[in-house]
Amino acid sequence: LKTPKGTRDWSGQDMLLREEVFKMITDVFKKHGGTPLDTPVFELKEILAGKYGEDSKLIYDLQDQGGELCSLRYDLTVPFARWLAMNNIQAVKRYHIAKVYRRDQPAIARGRYREFHQCDFDIAGVYDPMIPDAEVLRIIVEVFEALQLGVTIKLNHRQVLDGMFAVAGVTPEKIRTISSAVDKLDKMSWEDVKKEMVEEKGLASDVADRIGEYVRHAGTISETLQLLKSREELVANEQVKRGLDDMTLLASYVEAFGIADKISFDLSLARGLDYYTGLIYEVINLPPKAEEGQASGKKS
Amino acid sequence: LKTPKGTRDWSGQDMLLREEVFKMITDVFKKHGGTPLDTPVFELKEILAGKYGEDSKLIYDLQDQGGELCSLRYDLTVPFARWLAMNNIQAVKRYHIAKVYRRDQPAIARGRYREFHQCDFDIAGVYDPMIPDAEVLRIIVEVFEALQLGVTIKLNHRQVLDGMFAVAGVTPEKIRTISSAVDKLDKMSWEDVKKEMVEEKGLASDVADRIGEYVRHAGTISETLQLLKSREELVANEQVKRGLDDMTLLASYVEAFGIADKISFDLSLARGLDYYTGLIYEVINLPPKAEEGQASGKKS
Numbered sequence: 160l161k162t163p164k165g166t167r168d169w170s171g172q173d174m175l176l177r178e179e180v181f182k183m184i185t186d187v188f189k190k191h192g193g194t195p196l197d198t199p200v201f202e203l204k205e206i207l208a209g210k211y212g213e214d215s216k217l218i219y220d221l222q223d224q225g226g227e228l229c230s231l232r233y234d235l236t237v238p239f240a241r242w243l244a245m246n247n248i249q250a251v252k253r254y255h256i257a258k259v260y261r262r263d264q265p266a267i268a269r270g271r272y273r274e275f276h277q278c279d280f281d282i283a284g285v286y287d288p289m290i291p292d293a294e295v296l297r298i299i300v301e302v303f304e305a306l307q308l309g310v311t312i313k314l315n316h317r318q319v320l321d322g323m324f325a326v327a328g329v330t331p332e333k334i335r336t337i338s339s340a341v342d343k344l345d346k347m348s349w350e351d352v353k354k355e356m357v358e359e360k361g362l363a364s365d366v367a368d369r370i371g372e373y374v375r376h377a378g379t380i381s382e383t384l385q386l387l388k389s390r391e392e393l394v395a396n397e398q399v400k401r402g403l404d405d406m407t408l409l410a411s412y413v414e415a416f417g418i419a420d421k422i423s424f425d426l427s428l429a430r431g432l433d434y435y436t437g438l439i440y441e442v443i444n445l446p447p448k449a450e451e452g453q454a455s456g457k458k459s
Numbered sequence: 460l461k462t463p464k465g466t467r468d469w470s471g472q473d474m475l476l477r478e479e480v481f482k483m484i485t486d487v488f489k490k491h492g493g494t495p496l497d498t499p500v501f502e503l504k505e506i507l508a509g510k511y512g513e514d515s516k517l518i519y520d521l522q523d524q525g526g527e528l529c530s531l532r533y534d535l536t537v538p539f540a541r542w543l544a545m546n547n548i549q550a551v552k553r554y555h556i557a558k559v560y561r562r563d564q565p566a567i568a569r570g571r572y573r574e575f576h577q578c579d580f581d582i583a584g585v586y587d588p589m590i591p592d593a594e595v596l597r598i599i600v601e602v603f604e605a606l607q608l609g610v611t612i613k614l615n616h617r618q619v620l621d622g623m624f625a626v627a628g629v630t631p632e633k634i635r636t637i638s639s640a641v642d643k644l645d646k647m648s649w650e651d652v653k654k655e656m657v658e659e660k661g662l663a664s665d666v667a668d669r670i671g672e673y674v675r676h677a678g679t680i681s682e683t684l685q686l687l688k689s690r691e692e693l694v695a696n697e698q699v700k701r702g703l704d705d706m707t708l709l710a711s712y713v714e715a716f717g718i719a720d721k722i723s724f725d726l727s728l729a730r731g732l733d734y735y736t737g738l739i740y741e742v743i744n745l746p747p748k749a750e751e752g753q754a755s756g757k758k759s
Contacts, residue, residue, distance in 0.1 A: 160506075160545040163529045166499035168542050170553075174495045195474045199466035199574050200500055200531075200558060206460075220522040221531075224562055229463045231500075231521075242468050245460040253470075258500060262524055274499050 165265035165273025181256050181278070183305040188254035188280050191298050196253040198238040200260075204228040210237050210434075217261045219273075231260035235279040243283055250284025278302075289405055292438045293412035299442055300418045312421055313377070314440035315428040316406055319387070322398030323426070327369040329362065336360055341374050342429035349375065374426045380410040383424035405437060465565035465573025481556050481578070483605040488554035488580050491598050496553040498538040500560075504528040510537050510734075517561045519573075531560035535579040543583055550584025578602075589705055592738045593712035599742055600718045612721055613677070614740035615728040616706055619687070622698030623726070627669040629662065636660055641674055642729035649675065674726045680710040683724035705737060 162168060169177055185195075207218055207230050219231040232238050235255045243251070256278045265273050280298055282291040296312060303310035320341075324334050340355045347355075349371055356362040356370070373393075376386055384406055393399045406424065413419045428441060462468060469477055485495075507518055507530050519531040532538050535555045543551070556578045565573050580598055582591040596612060603610035620641075624634050640655045647655075649671055656662040656670070673693075676686055684706055693699045706724065713719045728741060 160541055161503070162499050162545075163501055163503055163527050166501070168499070168545075169495075169497040170542070171494065174497060177497075178495065194471065195469075195478065197469040197474060197477075199462050199468070200560075201463055201466070201574075203461070203463055220524065222520040222522045224520065226562070227463050241460055242470070245462075245468075260500075262526070274501075 187301045193254035201229040204230045254280045289408040297416045309445040311443045313425045316402040318402030322396040328366040338429040344427040377425035380424045487601045493554035501529040504530045589708040597716045609745040611743045613725040616702040618702030622696040628666040638729040644727040677725035680724045
């Protein structure tokens with residue numbers, strides 16, 4: 160007798176702890192004006208199709224039993240977008256804590272399952288630039304404080320990153336693949352990342368070196384901004400310029416929110432789904448031991 | 460844009476009300492020593508196979524994507540039994556409020572969906588007879604009181620019912636099908652039920668009449684017990700006798716629990732899955748308008 164691969168039962172102390180953690184997170188979400196949403200555990204297959212790039216192969220499909228073709232939800236973002244569009248909702252802050260499903264090879268030892276929970280807070284609507292981003296960062300800090308966990312939020316800006324690649328000499332069609340190589344800098348040495356860019360991805364060695372100079376910097380938002388603004392060729396790039404304007408605004412907000420010391424503007428952070436357009440970030444839970452907590456970004 | 464057939468989103472007031480209702484139910488479950496359990500939304504297909512009789516056709520299967528064959532859970536009872544067996548747990552009171560899935564033709568207007576919630580409280584273990592049954596009845600009354608809903612619990616006993624059919628002259632192989640006809644007495648006239656038994660199910664007319672005499676009675680447990688005990692041919696049947704002993708005990712417990720006035724011992728109640736062996740019941744929510752709330756029974 161067993162549960163399916165990559166799934167588990169929750170009972171006893173585990174379940175009580177889980178409930179307490181979700182309660183703490185929910186309280187923060189509510190404090191920030193979040194309203195709960197719950198969606199079906201499966202969606203029409205066509206709703207999920209084409210939203211997750213090559214990860215689409217990890218989507219669990221229901222069997223065709225003579226009705227609609229459906230799939231288990233892969234995340235809570237696409238169901239939220241479907242709900243917004245279906246109900247023509249222009250602006251809302253919603254939270255959703257629920258199970259999602261990925262037909263991955265689960266690394267149970269590292270806490271990775273096929274059925275696992277996501278805790279999402281999303282802000283939909285038109286606001287002044289960077290206001291929702293700053294609020295989400297503040298919410299993250301409050302959640303980790305409530306859980307009495309140390310936290311650092313690594314962040315970067317998609318426009319800064321893409322503009323920087325362009326300035327370094329990366330052609331538009333190579334930007335995503337080079338971006339994905341750079342994102343490995345937290346787990347691989349610069350030499351290995353450069354090797355991947357040059358030998359596997361066909362980038363000129365001097366272009367790779369220029370990227371290396373740009374991306375191997377991290378600091379507070381103000382520090383990294385200062386560094387970027389000192390490079391004339393970067394500031395001259397329109398895309399970088401837009402990103403820097405956003406980050407300058409964000410710096411003032413996180414300062415006002417008292418969370419500047421929790422944030423690292425890390426130019427090597429390059430993760431992100433295709434739908435991210437602005438801020439991208441990753442939450443690091445410290446101490447006792449650094450581990451990846453959460454990754455997200457702005458969709459527009 | 461739509462959700463799959465028989466599913467819905469929950470948001471705003473609906474979601475807040477749902478949370479409040481679940482909180483009230485959970486509080487009663489906890490007060491009675493319930494511990495929470497959460498199981499995966501899907502199980503190995505073989506776990507569910509053969510548990511639901513002809514309703515098995517309503518089970519949602521996941522597509523075979525090159526791994527284990529899985530199905531969405533059909534109820535919370537079988538996952539609970541799987542969890543008990545897997546962990547060799549001898550005794551526990553657990554509650555579980557979660558979504559279950561049935562690939563039925565959903566009657567949305569009557570509140571019937573393909574994805575819907577069940578709120579289960581189960582007592583596993585060996586206890587003195589009828590003690591857990593009485594506690595579950597008490598829990599039901601407390602839940603409906605917390606929700607400020609009027610409630611009547613219709614109940615019957617599987618041994619009384621089956622013994623009664625035997626005394627009336629029903630052969631063993633016809634007991635389940637005749638039982639299912641009798642169960643329709645809350646929606647059909649006695650004439651139509653008799654017609655079904657005689658014309659469709661091949662029962663002798665005089666046997667049907669004897670059944671009609673037995674089953675068309677309902678009252679408090681004490682009243683119905685008195686009636687049954689006055690029929691010598693029933694009391695002489697071993698199976699009926701065992702059921703009457705159970706019901707006599709139960710009468711004293713529900714009296715002590717102060718819930719005797721919420722209970723109707725209704726001899727026409729014949730519902731139930733094959734795994735019910737003792738008490739079977741159905742909860743009627745009154746007023747403003749009677750509707751079927753919940754059906755359950757004792758499994759052993």
